[in-house]
Amino acid sequence: MNLHGVWAIYTFEMARTWRTLLQSVLAPVVSTSLYFVVFGAAIGSRITEVDGVSYGAFIVPGLIMLSLLMQSVMNASFGIYFPRFIGTIYEILSAPVSYLEIVLGYVGAAATKSAILGLIILATASLIVPIEIAHPIWMMSFLVLTAVTFSLLGFILGIWADSFERLQIVPMLIITPLTFLGGSFYSIDMLPPVWQTVTLFNPIVYLVSGFRWSFYENADVGVGISLMMTVAFLVLCLLVIRWIFRTGYRLRT
Amino acid sequence: MDPTDIVSIENVSKTYATGFEALRNVNLRIRRGEILSLLGPNGAGKTTLINIVCGLVNATKGSVTVDGHDIVRDYRAARALIGLVPQELTTDSFESVLGTVKFSRGLFGKSANPAHLERVLRDVWLWDRKDHEIRTLSGGMKRRLLIAKALSHEPQILFLDEPTAGVDVELRKDMWETVRALRDSGVTIILTTHYIEEAEQMADRIGVINHGELILVEETTRLMRMLGKKQLTLELHDPLSELPDRLAGFSLELANGGSELVFTYDTQAERTGITALLDELMEANIGFKDLHTTQSSLEEIFVDLVKRPT
Numbered sequence: 001m002n003l004h005g006v007w008a009i010y011t012f013e014m015a016r017t018w019r020t021l022l023q024s025v026l027a028p029v030v031s032t033s034l035y036f037v038v039f040g041a042a043i044g045s046r047i048t049e050v051d052g053v054s055y056g057a058f059i060v061p062g063l064i065m066l067s068l069l070m071q072s073v074m075n076a077s078f079g080i081y082f083p084r085f086i087g088t089i090y091e092i093l094s095a096p097v098s099y100l101e102i103v104l105g106y107v108g109a110a111a112t113k114s115a116i117l118g119l120i121i122l123a124t125a126s127l128i129v130p131i132e133i134a135h136p137i138w139m140m141s142f143l144v145l146t147a148v149t150f151s152l153l154g155f156i157l158g159i160w161a162d163s164f165e166r167l168q169i170v171p172m173l174i175i176t177p178l179t180f181l182g183g184s185f186y187s188i189d190m191l192p193p194v195w196q197t198v199t200l201f202n203p204i205v206y207l208v209s210g211f212r213w214s215f216y217e218n219a220d221v222g223v224g225i226s227l228m229m230t231v232a233f234l235v236l237c238l239l240v241i242r243w244i245f246r247t248g249y250r251l252r253t
Numbered sequence: 254m255d256p257t258d259i260v261s262i263e264n265v266s267k268t269y270a271t272g273f274e275a276l277r278n279v280n281l282r283i284r285r286g287e288i289l290s291l292l293g294p295n296g297a298g299k300t301t302l303i304n305i306v307c308g309l310v311n312a313t314k315g316s317v318t319v320d321g322h323d324i325v326r327d328y329r330a331a332r333a334l335i336g337l338v339p340q341e342l343t344t345d346s347f348e349s350v351l352g353t354v355k356f357s358r359g360l361f362g363k364s365a366n367p368a369h370l371e372r373v374l375r376d377v378w379l380w381d382r383k384d385h386e387i388r389t390l391s392g393g394m395k396r397r398l399l400i401a402k403a404l405s406h407e408p409q410i411l412f413l414d415e416p417t418a419g420v421d422v423e424l425r426k427d428m429w430e431t432v433r434a435l436r437d438s439g440v441t442i443i444l445t446t447h448y449i450e451e452a453e454q455m456a457d458r459i460g461v462i463n464h465g466e467l468i469l470v471e472e473t474t475r476l477m478r479m480l481g482k483k484q485l486t487l488e489l490h491d492p493l494s495e496l497p498d499r500l501a502g503f504s505l506e507l508a509n510g511g512s513e514l515v516f517t518y519d520t521q522a523e524r525t526g527i528t529a530l531l532d533e534l535m536e537a538n539i540g541f542k543d544l545h546t547t548q549s550s551l552e553e554i555f556v557d558l559v560k561r562p563t
Contacts, residue, residue, distance in 0.1 A: 002329070008359030012348075019347060087343030091402070094307040094337050095360040096329040253269060253310050 005097040009105025010112075013079050017113050024075075025117060032067050032121045035059070036128045039185060050187050051218040056129035061212040062184025063125070068118045068143065069150050069179055069204070073171050076110035076154030081161055084250075093252060099245030103155060110151035111144070118143050132215065138223075139214035145230050146207050150175075152237035159250050178204045183212075188220045203233060259285040259410060259441050260306060265315030267301050267465075275301040277465045279315070283410075288432065288442045290456035290473075292449065298465040299445040300340060303412050307337045319410065333361060336403030340414040340445075342395045346388035350379055350398060353387060354405045361406035370405060376431060377401045393424045400431065411435060413444040417451060429455055483548045485516040485527060490540040497537055503530050514541070 017024045040056035047055040083089040092102060125131060133139050153170075161167040182204030188196050199205055200221070210226025213219035219226070244251070260283035267276040276298045283289050291299045304310040306317050308328060317324045319331040345353060354370050374380040377397035382390065390398060396416065403411060413432070417425040432455060436442055446452055452459050453473060460470040469476075492511035503526060504517045514534075518525040534541070 002362040004359045004362045004364060008356050011359075012356050015348075015352070086345070087339070087341050088345055090309055090337065090339050090343065091357060091360060093309050094332060094335065096332040096362055097360065098329075248311060252308075 002095075002097050002101050005095060006101045006105045006108070009092070009097075009102065010109045013106060013109030014112065016079075017075075017109075024113065025120065028067050028071055028117055029120055029124055032063055033124055033128070035063050035066075036125055040129055050190075051216070053216050053218065054129065057131055058187075058212075058216070059185050060122070060125045060129065060131055061215050062179075062182075062208050064118050064121050064143075065146065065204070065208050065211050066176075066179045066184055067121055068114050068146055069175050069207070070171055071114035071117050072110060072147050072150035073154035073157060073175055075113050076107055076151040077158035077161065077167055077170075078154075079106045079110055080155055080158035081167055084158070085164075089251070099241070102245075103152070103241055107148065107151040107155050110154060111147040114151065115143055115147040118147070134217045135214040139211065142207070142211045142214055142226075142230070145227075145234065146211070149230060149234040149237060152234065152241060156237060156240050156244070159244055162250070175204075178202050179208075183208045183220055187218070203229060206230065257284050258282040259320050260443075261318045262302070262306070263316050265302070265305060265312050265317060267298075267305060267310065268313045275465050276305075276312075279462075279465075279467045281460060281467055281470060283441060283443060284458075286436065286439055286441055287457040288436050288444065288455050289458050289460060289470075290452035291443065291445045291460045291462055292447075292452055293445070293462035294447075297462040299462050300414055301465075302462070303337070303414055303443070303445065307335055307412060308332055329362075333406070334409045336406065336408035336411045338396075338399045338403045338411070338413045338416055340418065342392060342399070344387045344395055344398065346386065348387055349384055350374065350387060350390070350401075351383040353398070354401050357402040358405040361408075363406045369407065373401045373404045376404075376434070378427075393420050396420060397428075397431075400428075404435075408440065410441045410443070413442065415445055415447070417446065417448065425451070482517055483520050483546055485518065485530075485544060485546050487514040487516070487534075487541040488512065488543040489514060490542055493539070497539075499537055500530075500533060503533070505530075514539075 036056070036059075039059055044055035044059070049055065050058045080089075083092065097105075122131070157167065157170050181199065182202045183199070184204075188199050188205065191199060206221055206226040206229035209220040210223050210230065213223045213226070243249070260281075262279055262281040262283075265276055265279045266274070268274045279298075279302060281302075291302070293299050301310055305312045306319070306324065308324060308331075317331075319334055322328075322331040322334075324331045348356070351370065351374070354374065355365070358366070358370065371380060374383055377400055379390075379394060379397055379401060382394065387395065387398065400413070400416070416432070417428055420428065429451070432442055432444070444451075444455065456473045458470060459473050459476050461468045461476075486508070489512055493507055493514070494511055496505055496507060506515045506517075507513070508515050516527070516530055518527060
């Protein structure tokens with residue numbers, strides 16, 4: 001295995017984060033903090049507890065998940081799209097690195113960045129609302145698993161996209177609405193029965209539910225199902241990436 | 254594979270998804286330690302051929318081995334031996350010079366070697382810029398940086414795709430020196446160029462590609478003799494209806510309704526025959542009012558080569 005190659009890609013991508021610290025870290029932290037202020041403090045103060053948890057604390061896992069999903073997808077998609085856009089991808093494709101090593105480098109860096117960001121947001125939230133983490137290991141497992149899975153999705157998106165507009169479509173028009181409608185700000189028990197059923201087709205529900213369970217032991221769906229759905233999505237992404245590298249889709253002509 | 258060959262290209266063809274046939278049944282053996290120049294007009298297939306060997310493009314048919322390693326089945330060993338300098342100036346603007354060279358070395362699986370990277374950057378006159386961001390470099394510096402990146406992992410084979418495109422004359426000559434020094438250190442070099450002078454100055458052998466076909470591969474000195482023809486055009490005072498018999502020994506043609514006499518000669522030959530021709534014209538009392546010489550453009554030479562039987 002070309003570990004030097006993996007490390008080169010990983011450190012290069014991480015270095016990009018430090019170069020763009022304001023955009024990469026501070027901006028998402030500020031915008032998520034605003035959610036806490038608006039939904040948690042201003043509106044949340046007029047909402048009673050949800051499943052025995054104060055509303056401000058209830059939305060924390062959902063908000064972390066929202067940021068985690070968006071950042072994972074955007075970091076990974078930009079990471080691979082930009083070299084394609086400016087042409088430096090030639091160096092990756094002509095190097096003695098396997099597709100698995102390329103994915104490890106890019107997705108590893110994207111997942112690391114978004115996981116760190118998730119933890120920063122958690123720390124920020126704990127300053128604003130009281131937070132308990134019932135199952136810290138499960139919380140970290142869901143955090144890392146989700147970061148990796150959605151970084152894989154972002155990697156696929158970065159290879160599929162042939163313009164910056166397309167690069168923005170999936171995070172803005174698919175991930176954000178699904179996260180908002182996936183129980184980030186409410187328990188799906190609060191929806192009418194028909195919409196509860198519809199919501200179960202939204203994969204984000206399982207991520208938010210599992211992640212929230214690790215905090216408060218409250219879940220819209222069983223934690224086992226949440227874990228299974230996340231792993232299934234991860235495997236699906238891996239299969240798509242395997243196909244991309246085998247066929248050279250949008251990489252090798 | 255002959256041990257003196259380092260790259261073997263066998264029956265390689267490439268047809269793109271659009272149906273464009275970029276390469277047709279190309280066979281080429283690149284000798285260890287030589288400088289091979291690939292000449293050809295735009296769209297001839299030079300870059301496609303390089304990109305196939307380097308793993309950027311999949312061949313539709315045929316096989317390539319690099320020092321005995323198949324580029325598909327044994328891609329790690331094959332690619333580790335190759336350095337590529339692409340035609341386009343593709344760089345990460347915000348990365349530092351030293352940072353990007355370190356990245357290239359790591360990517361090719363080599364552990365850190367600051368002394369080697371310093372030597373490489375000094376060789377391309379960029380050591381004093383090592384901490385600068387790439388976006389602050391001039392076009393010529395970026396071109397040299399791409400060479401440094403390609404050399405960072407100590408390759409045995411270096412592909413230079415139009416290395417001096419858009420580079421001023423002085424820098425071009427410096428680059429030739431760099432390439433020669435690399436060849437002297439044992440690196441096999443394959444370069445594509447539009448400049449016939451460049452190929453003449455640098456290459457041990459020249460391959461000519463046109464319409465996806467490798468028309469010929471020849472020792473540079475022999476090819477230059479073949480291509481080094483010039484034409485002397487004499488504007489006659491009185492048009493001729495036919496060439497006098499006494500001029501039959503010269504390579505002459507009448508042009509422009511007999512008002513011009515065109516003499517084709519070999520610049521590489523010991524005697525061009527110009528003096529003898531002018532003497533004969535004087536004795537035949539054929540006067541001329543003006544004269545000029547022309548040399549075929551590279552494009553014209555290619556067309557000429559395509560028409561010739563190989």
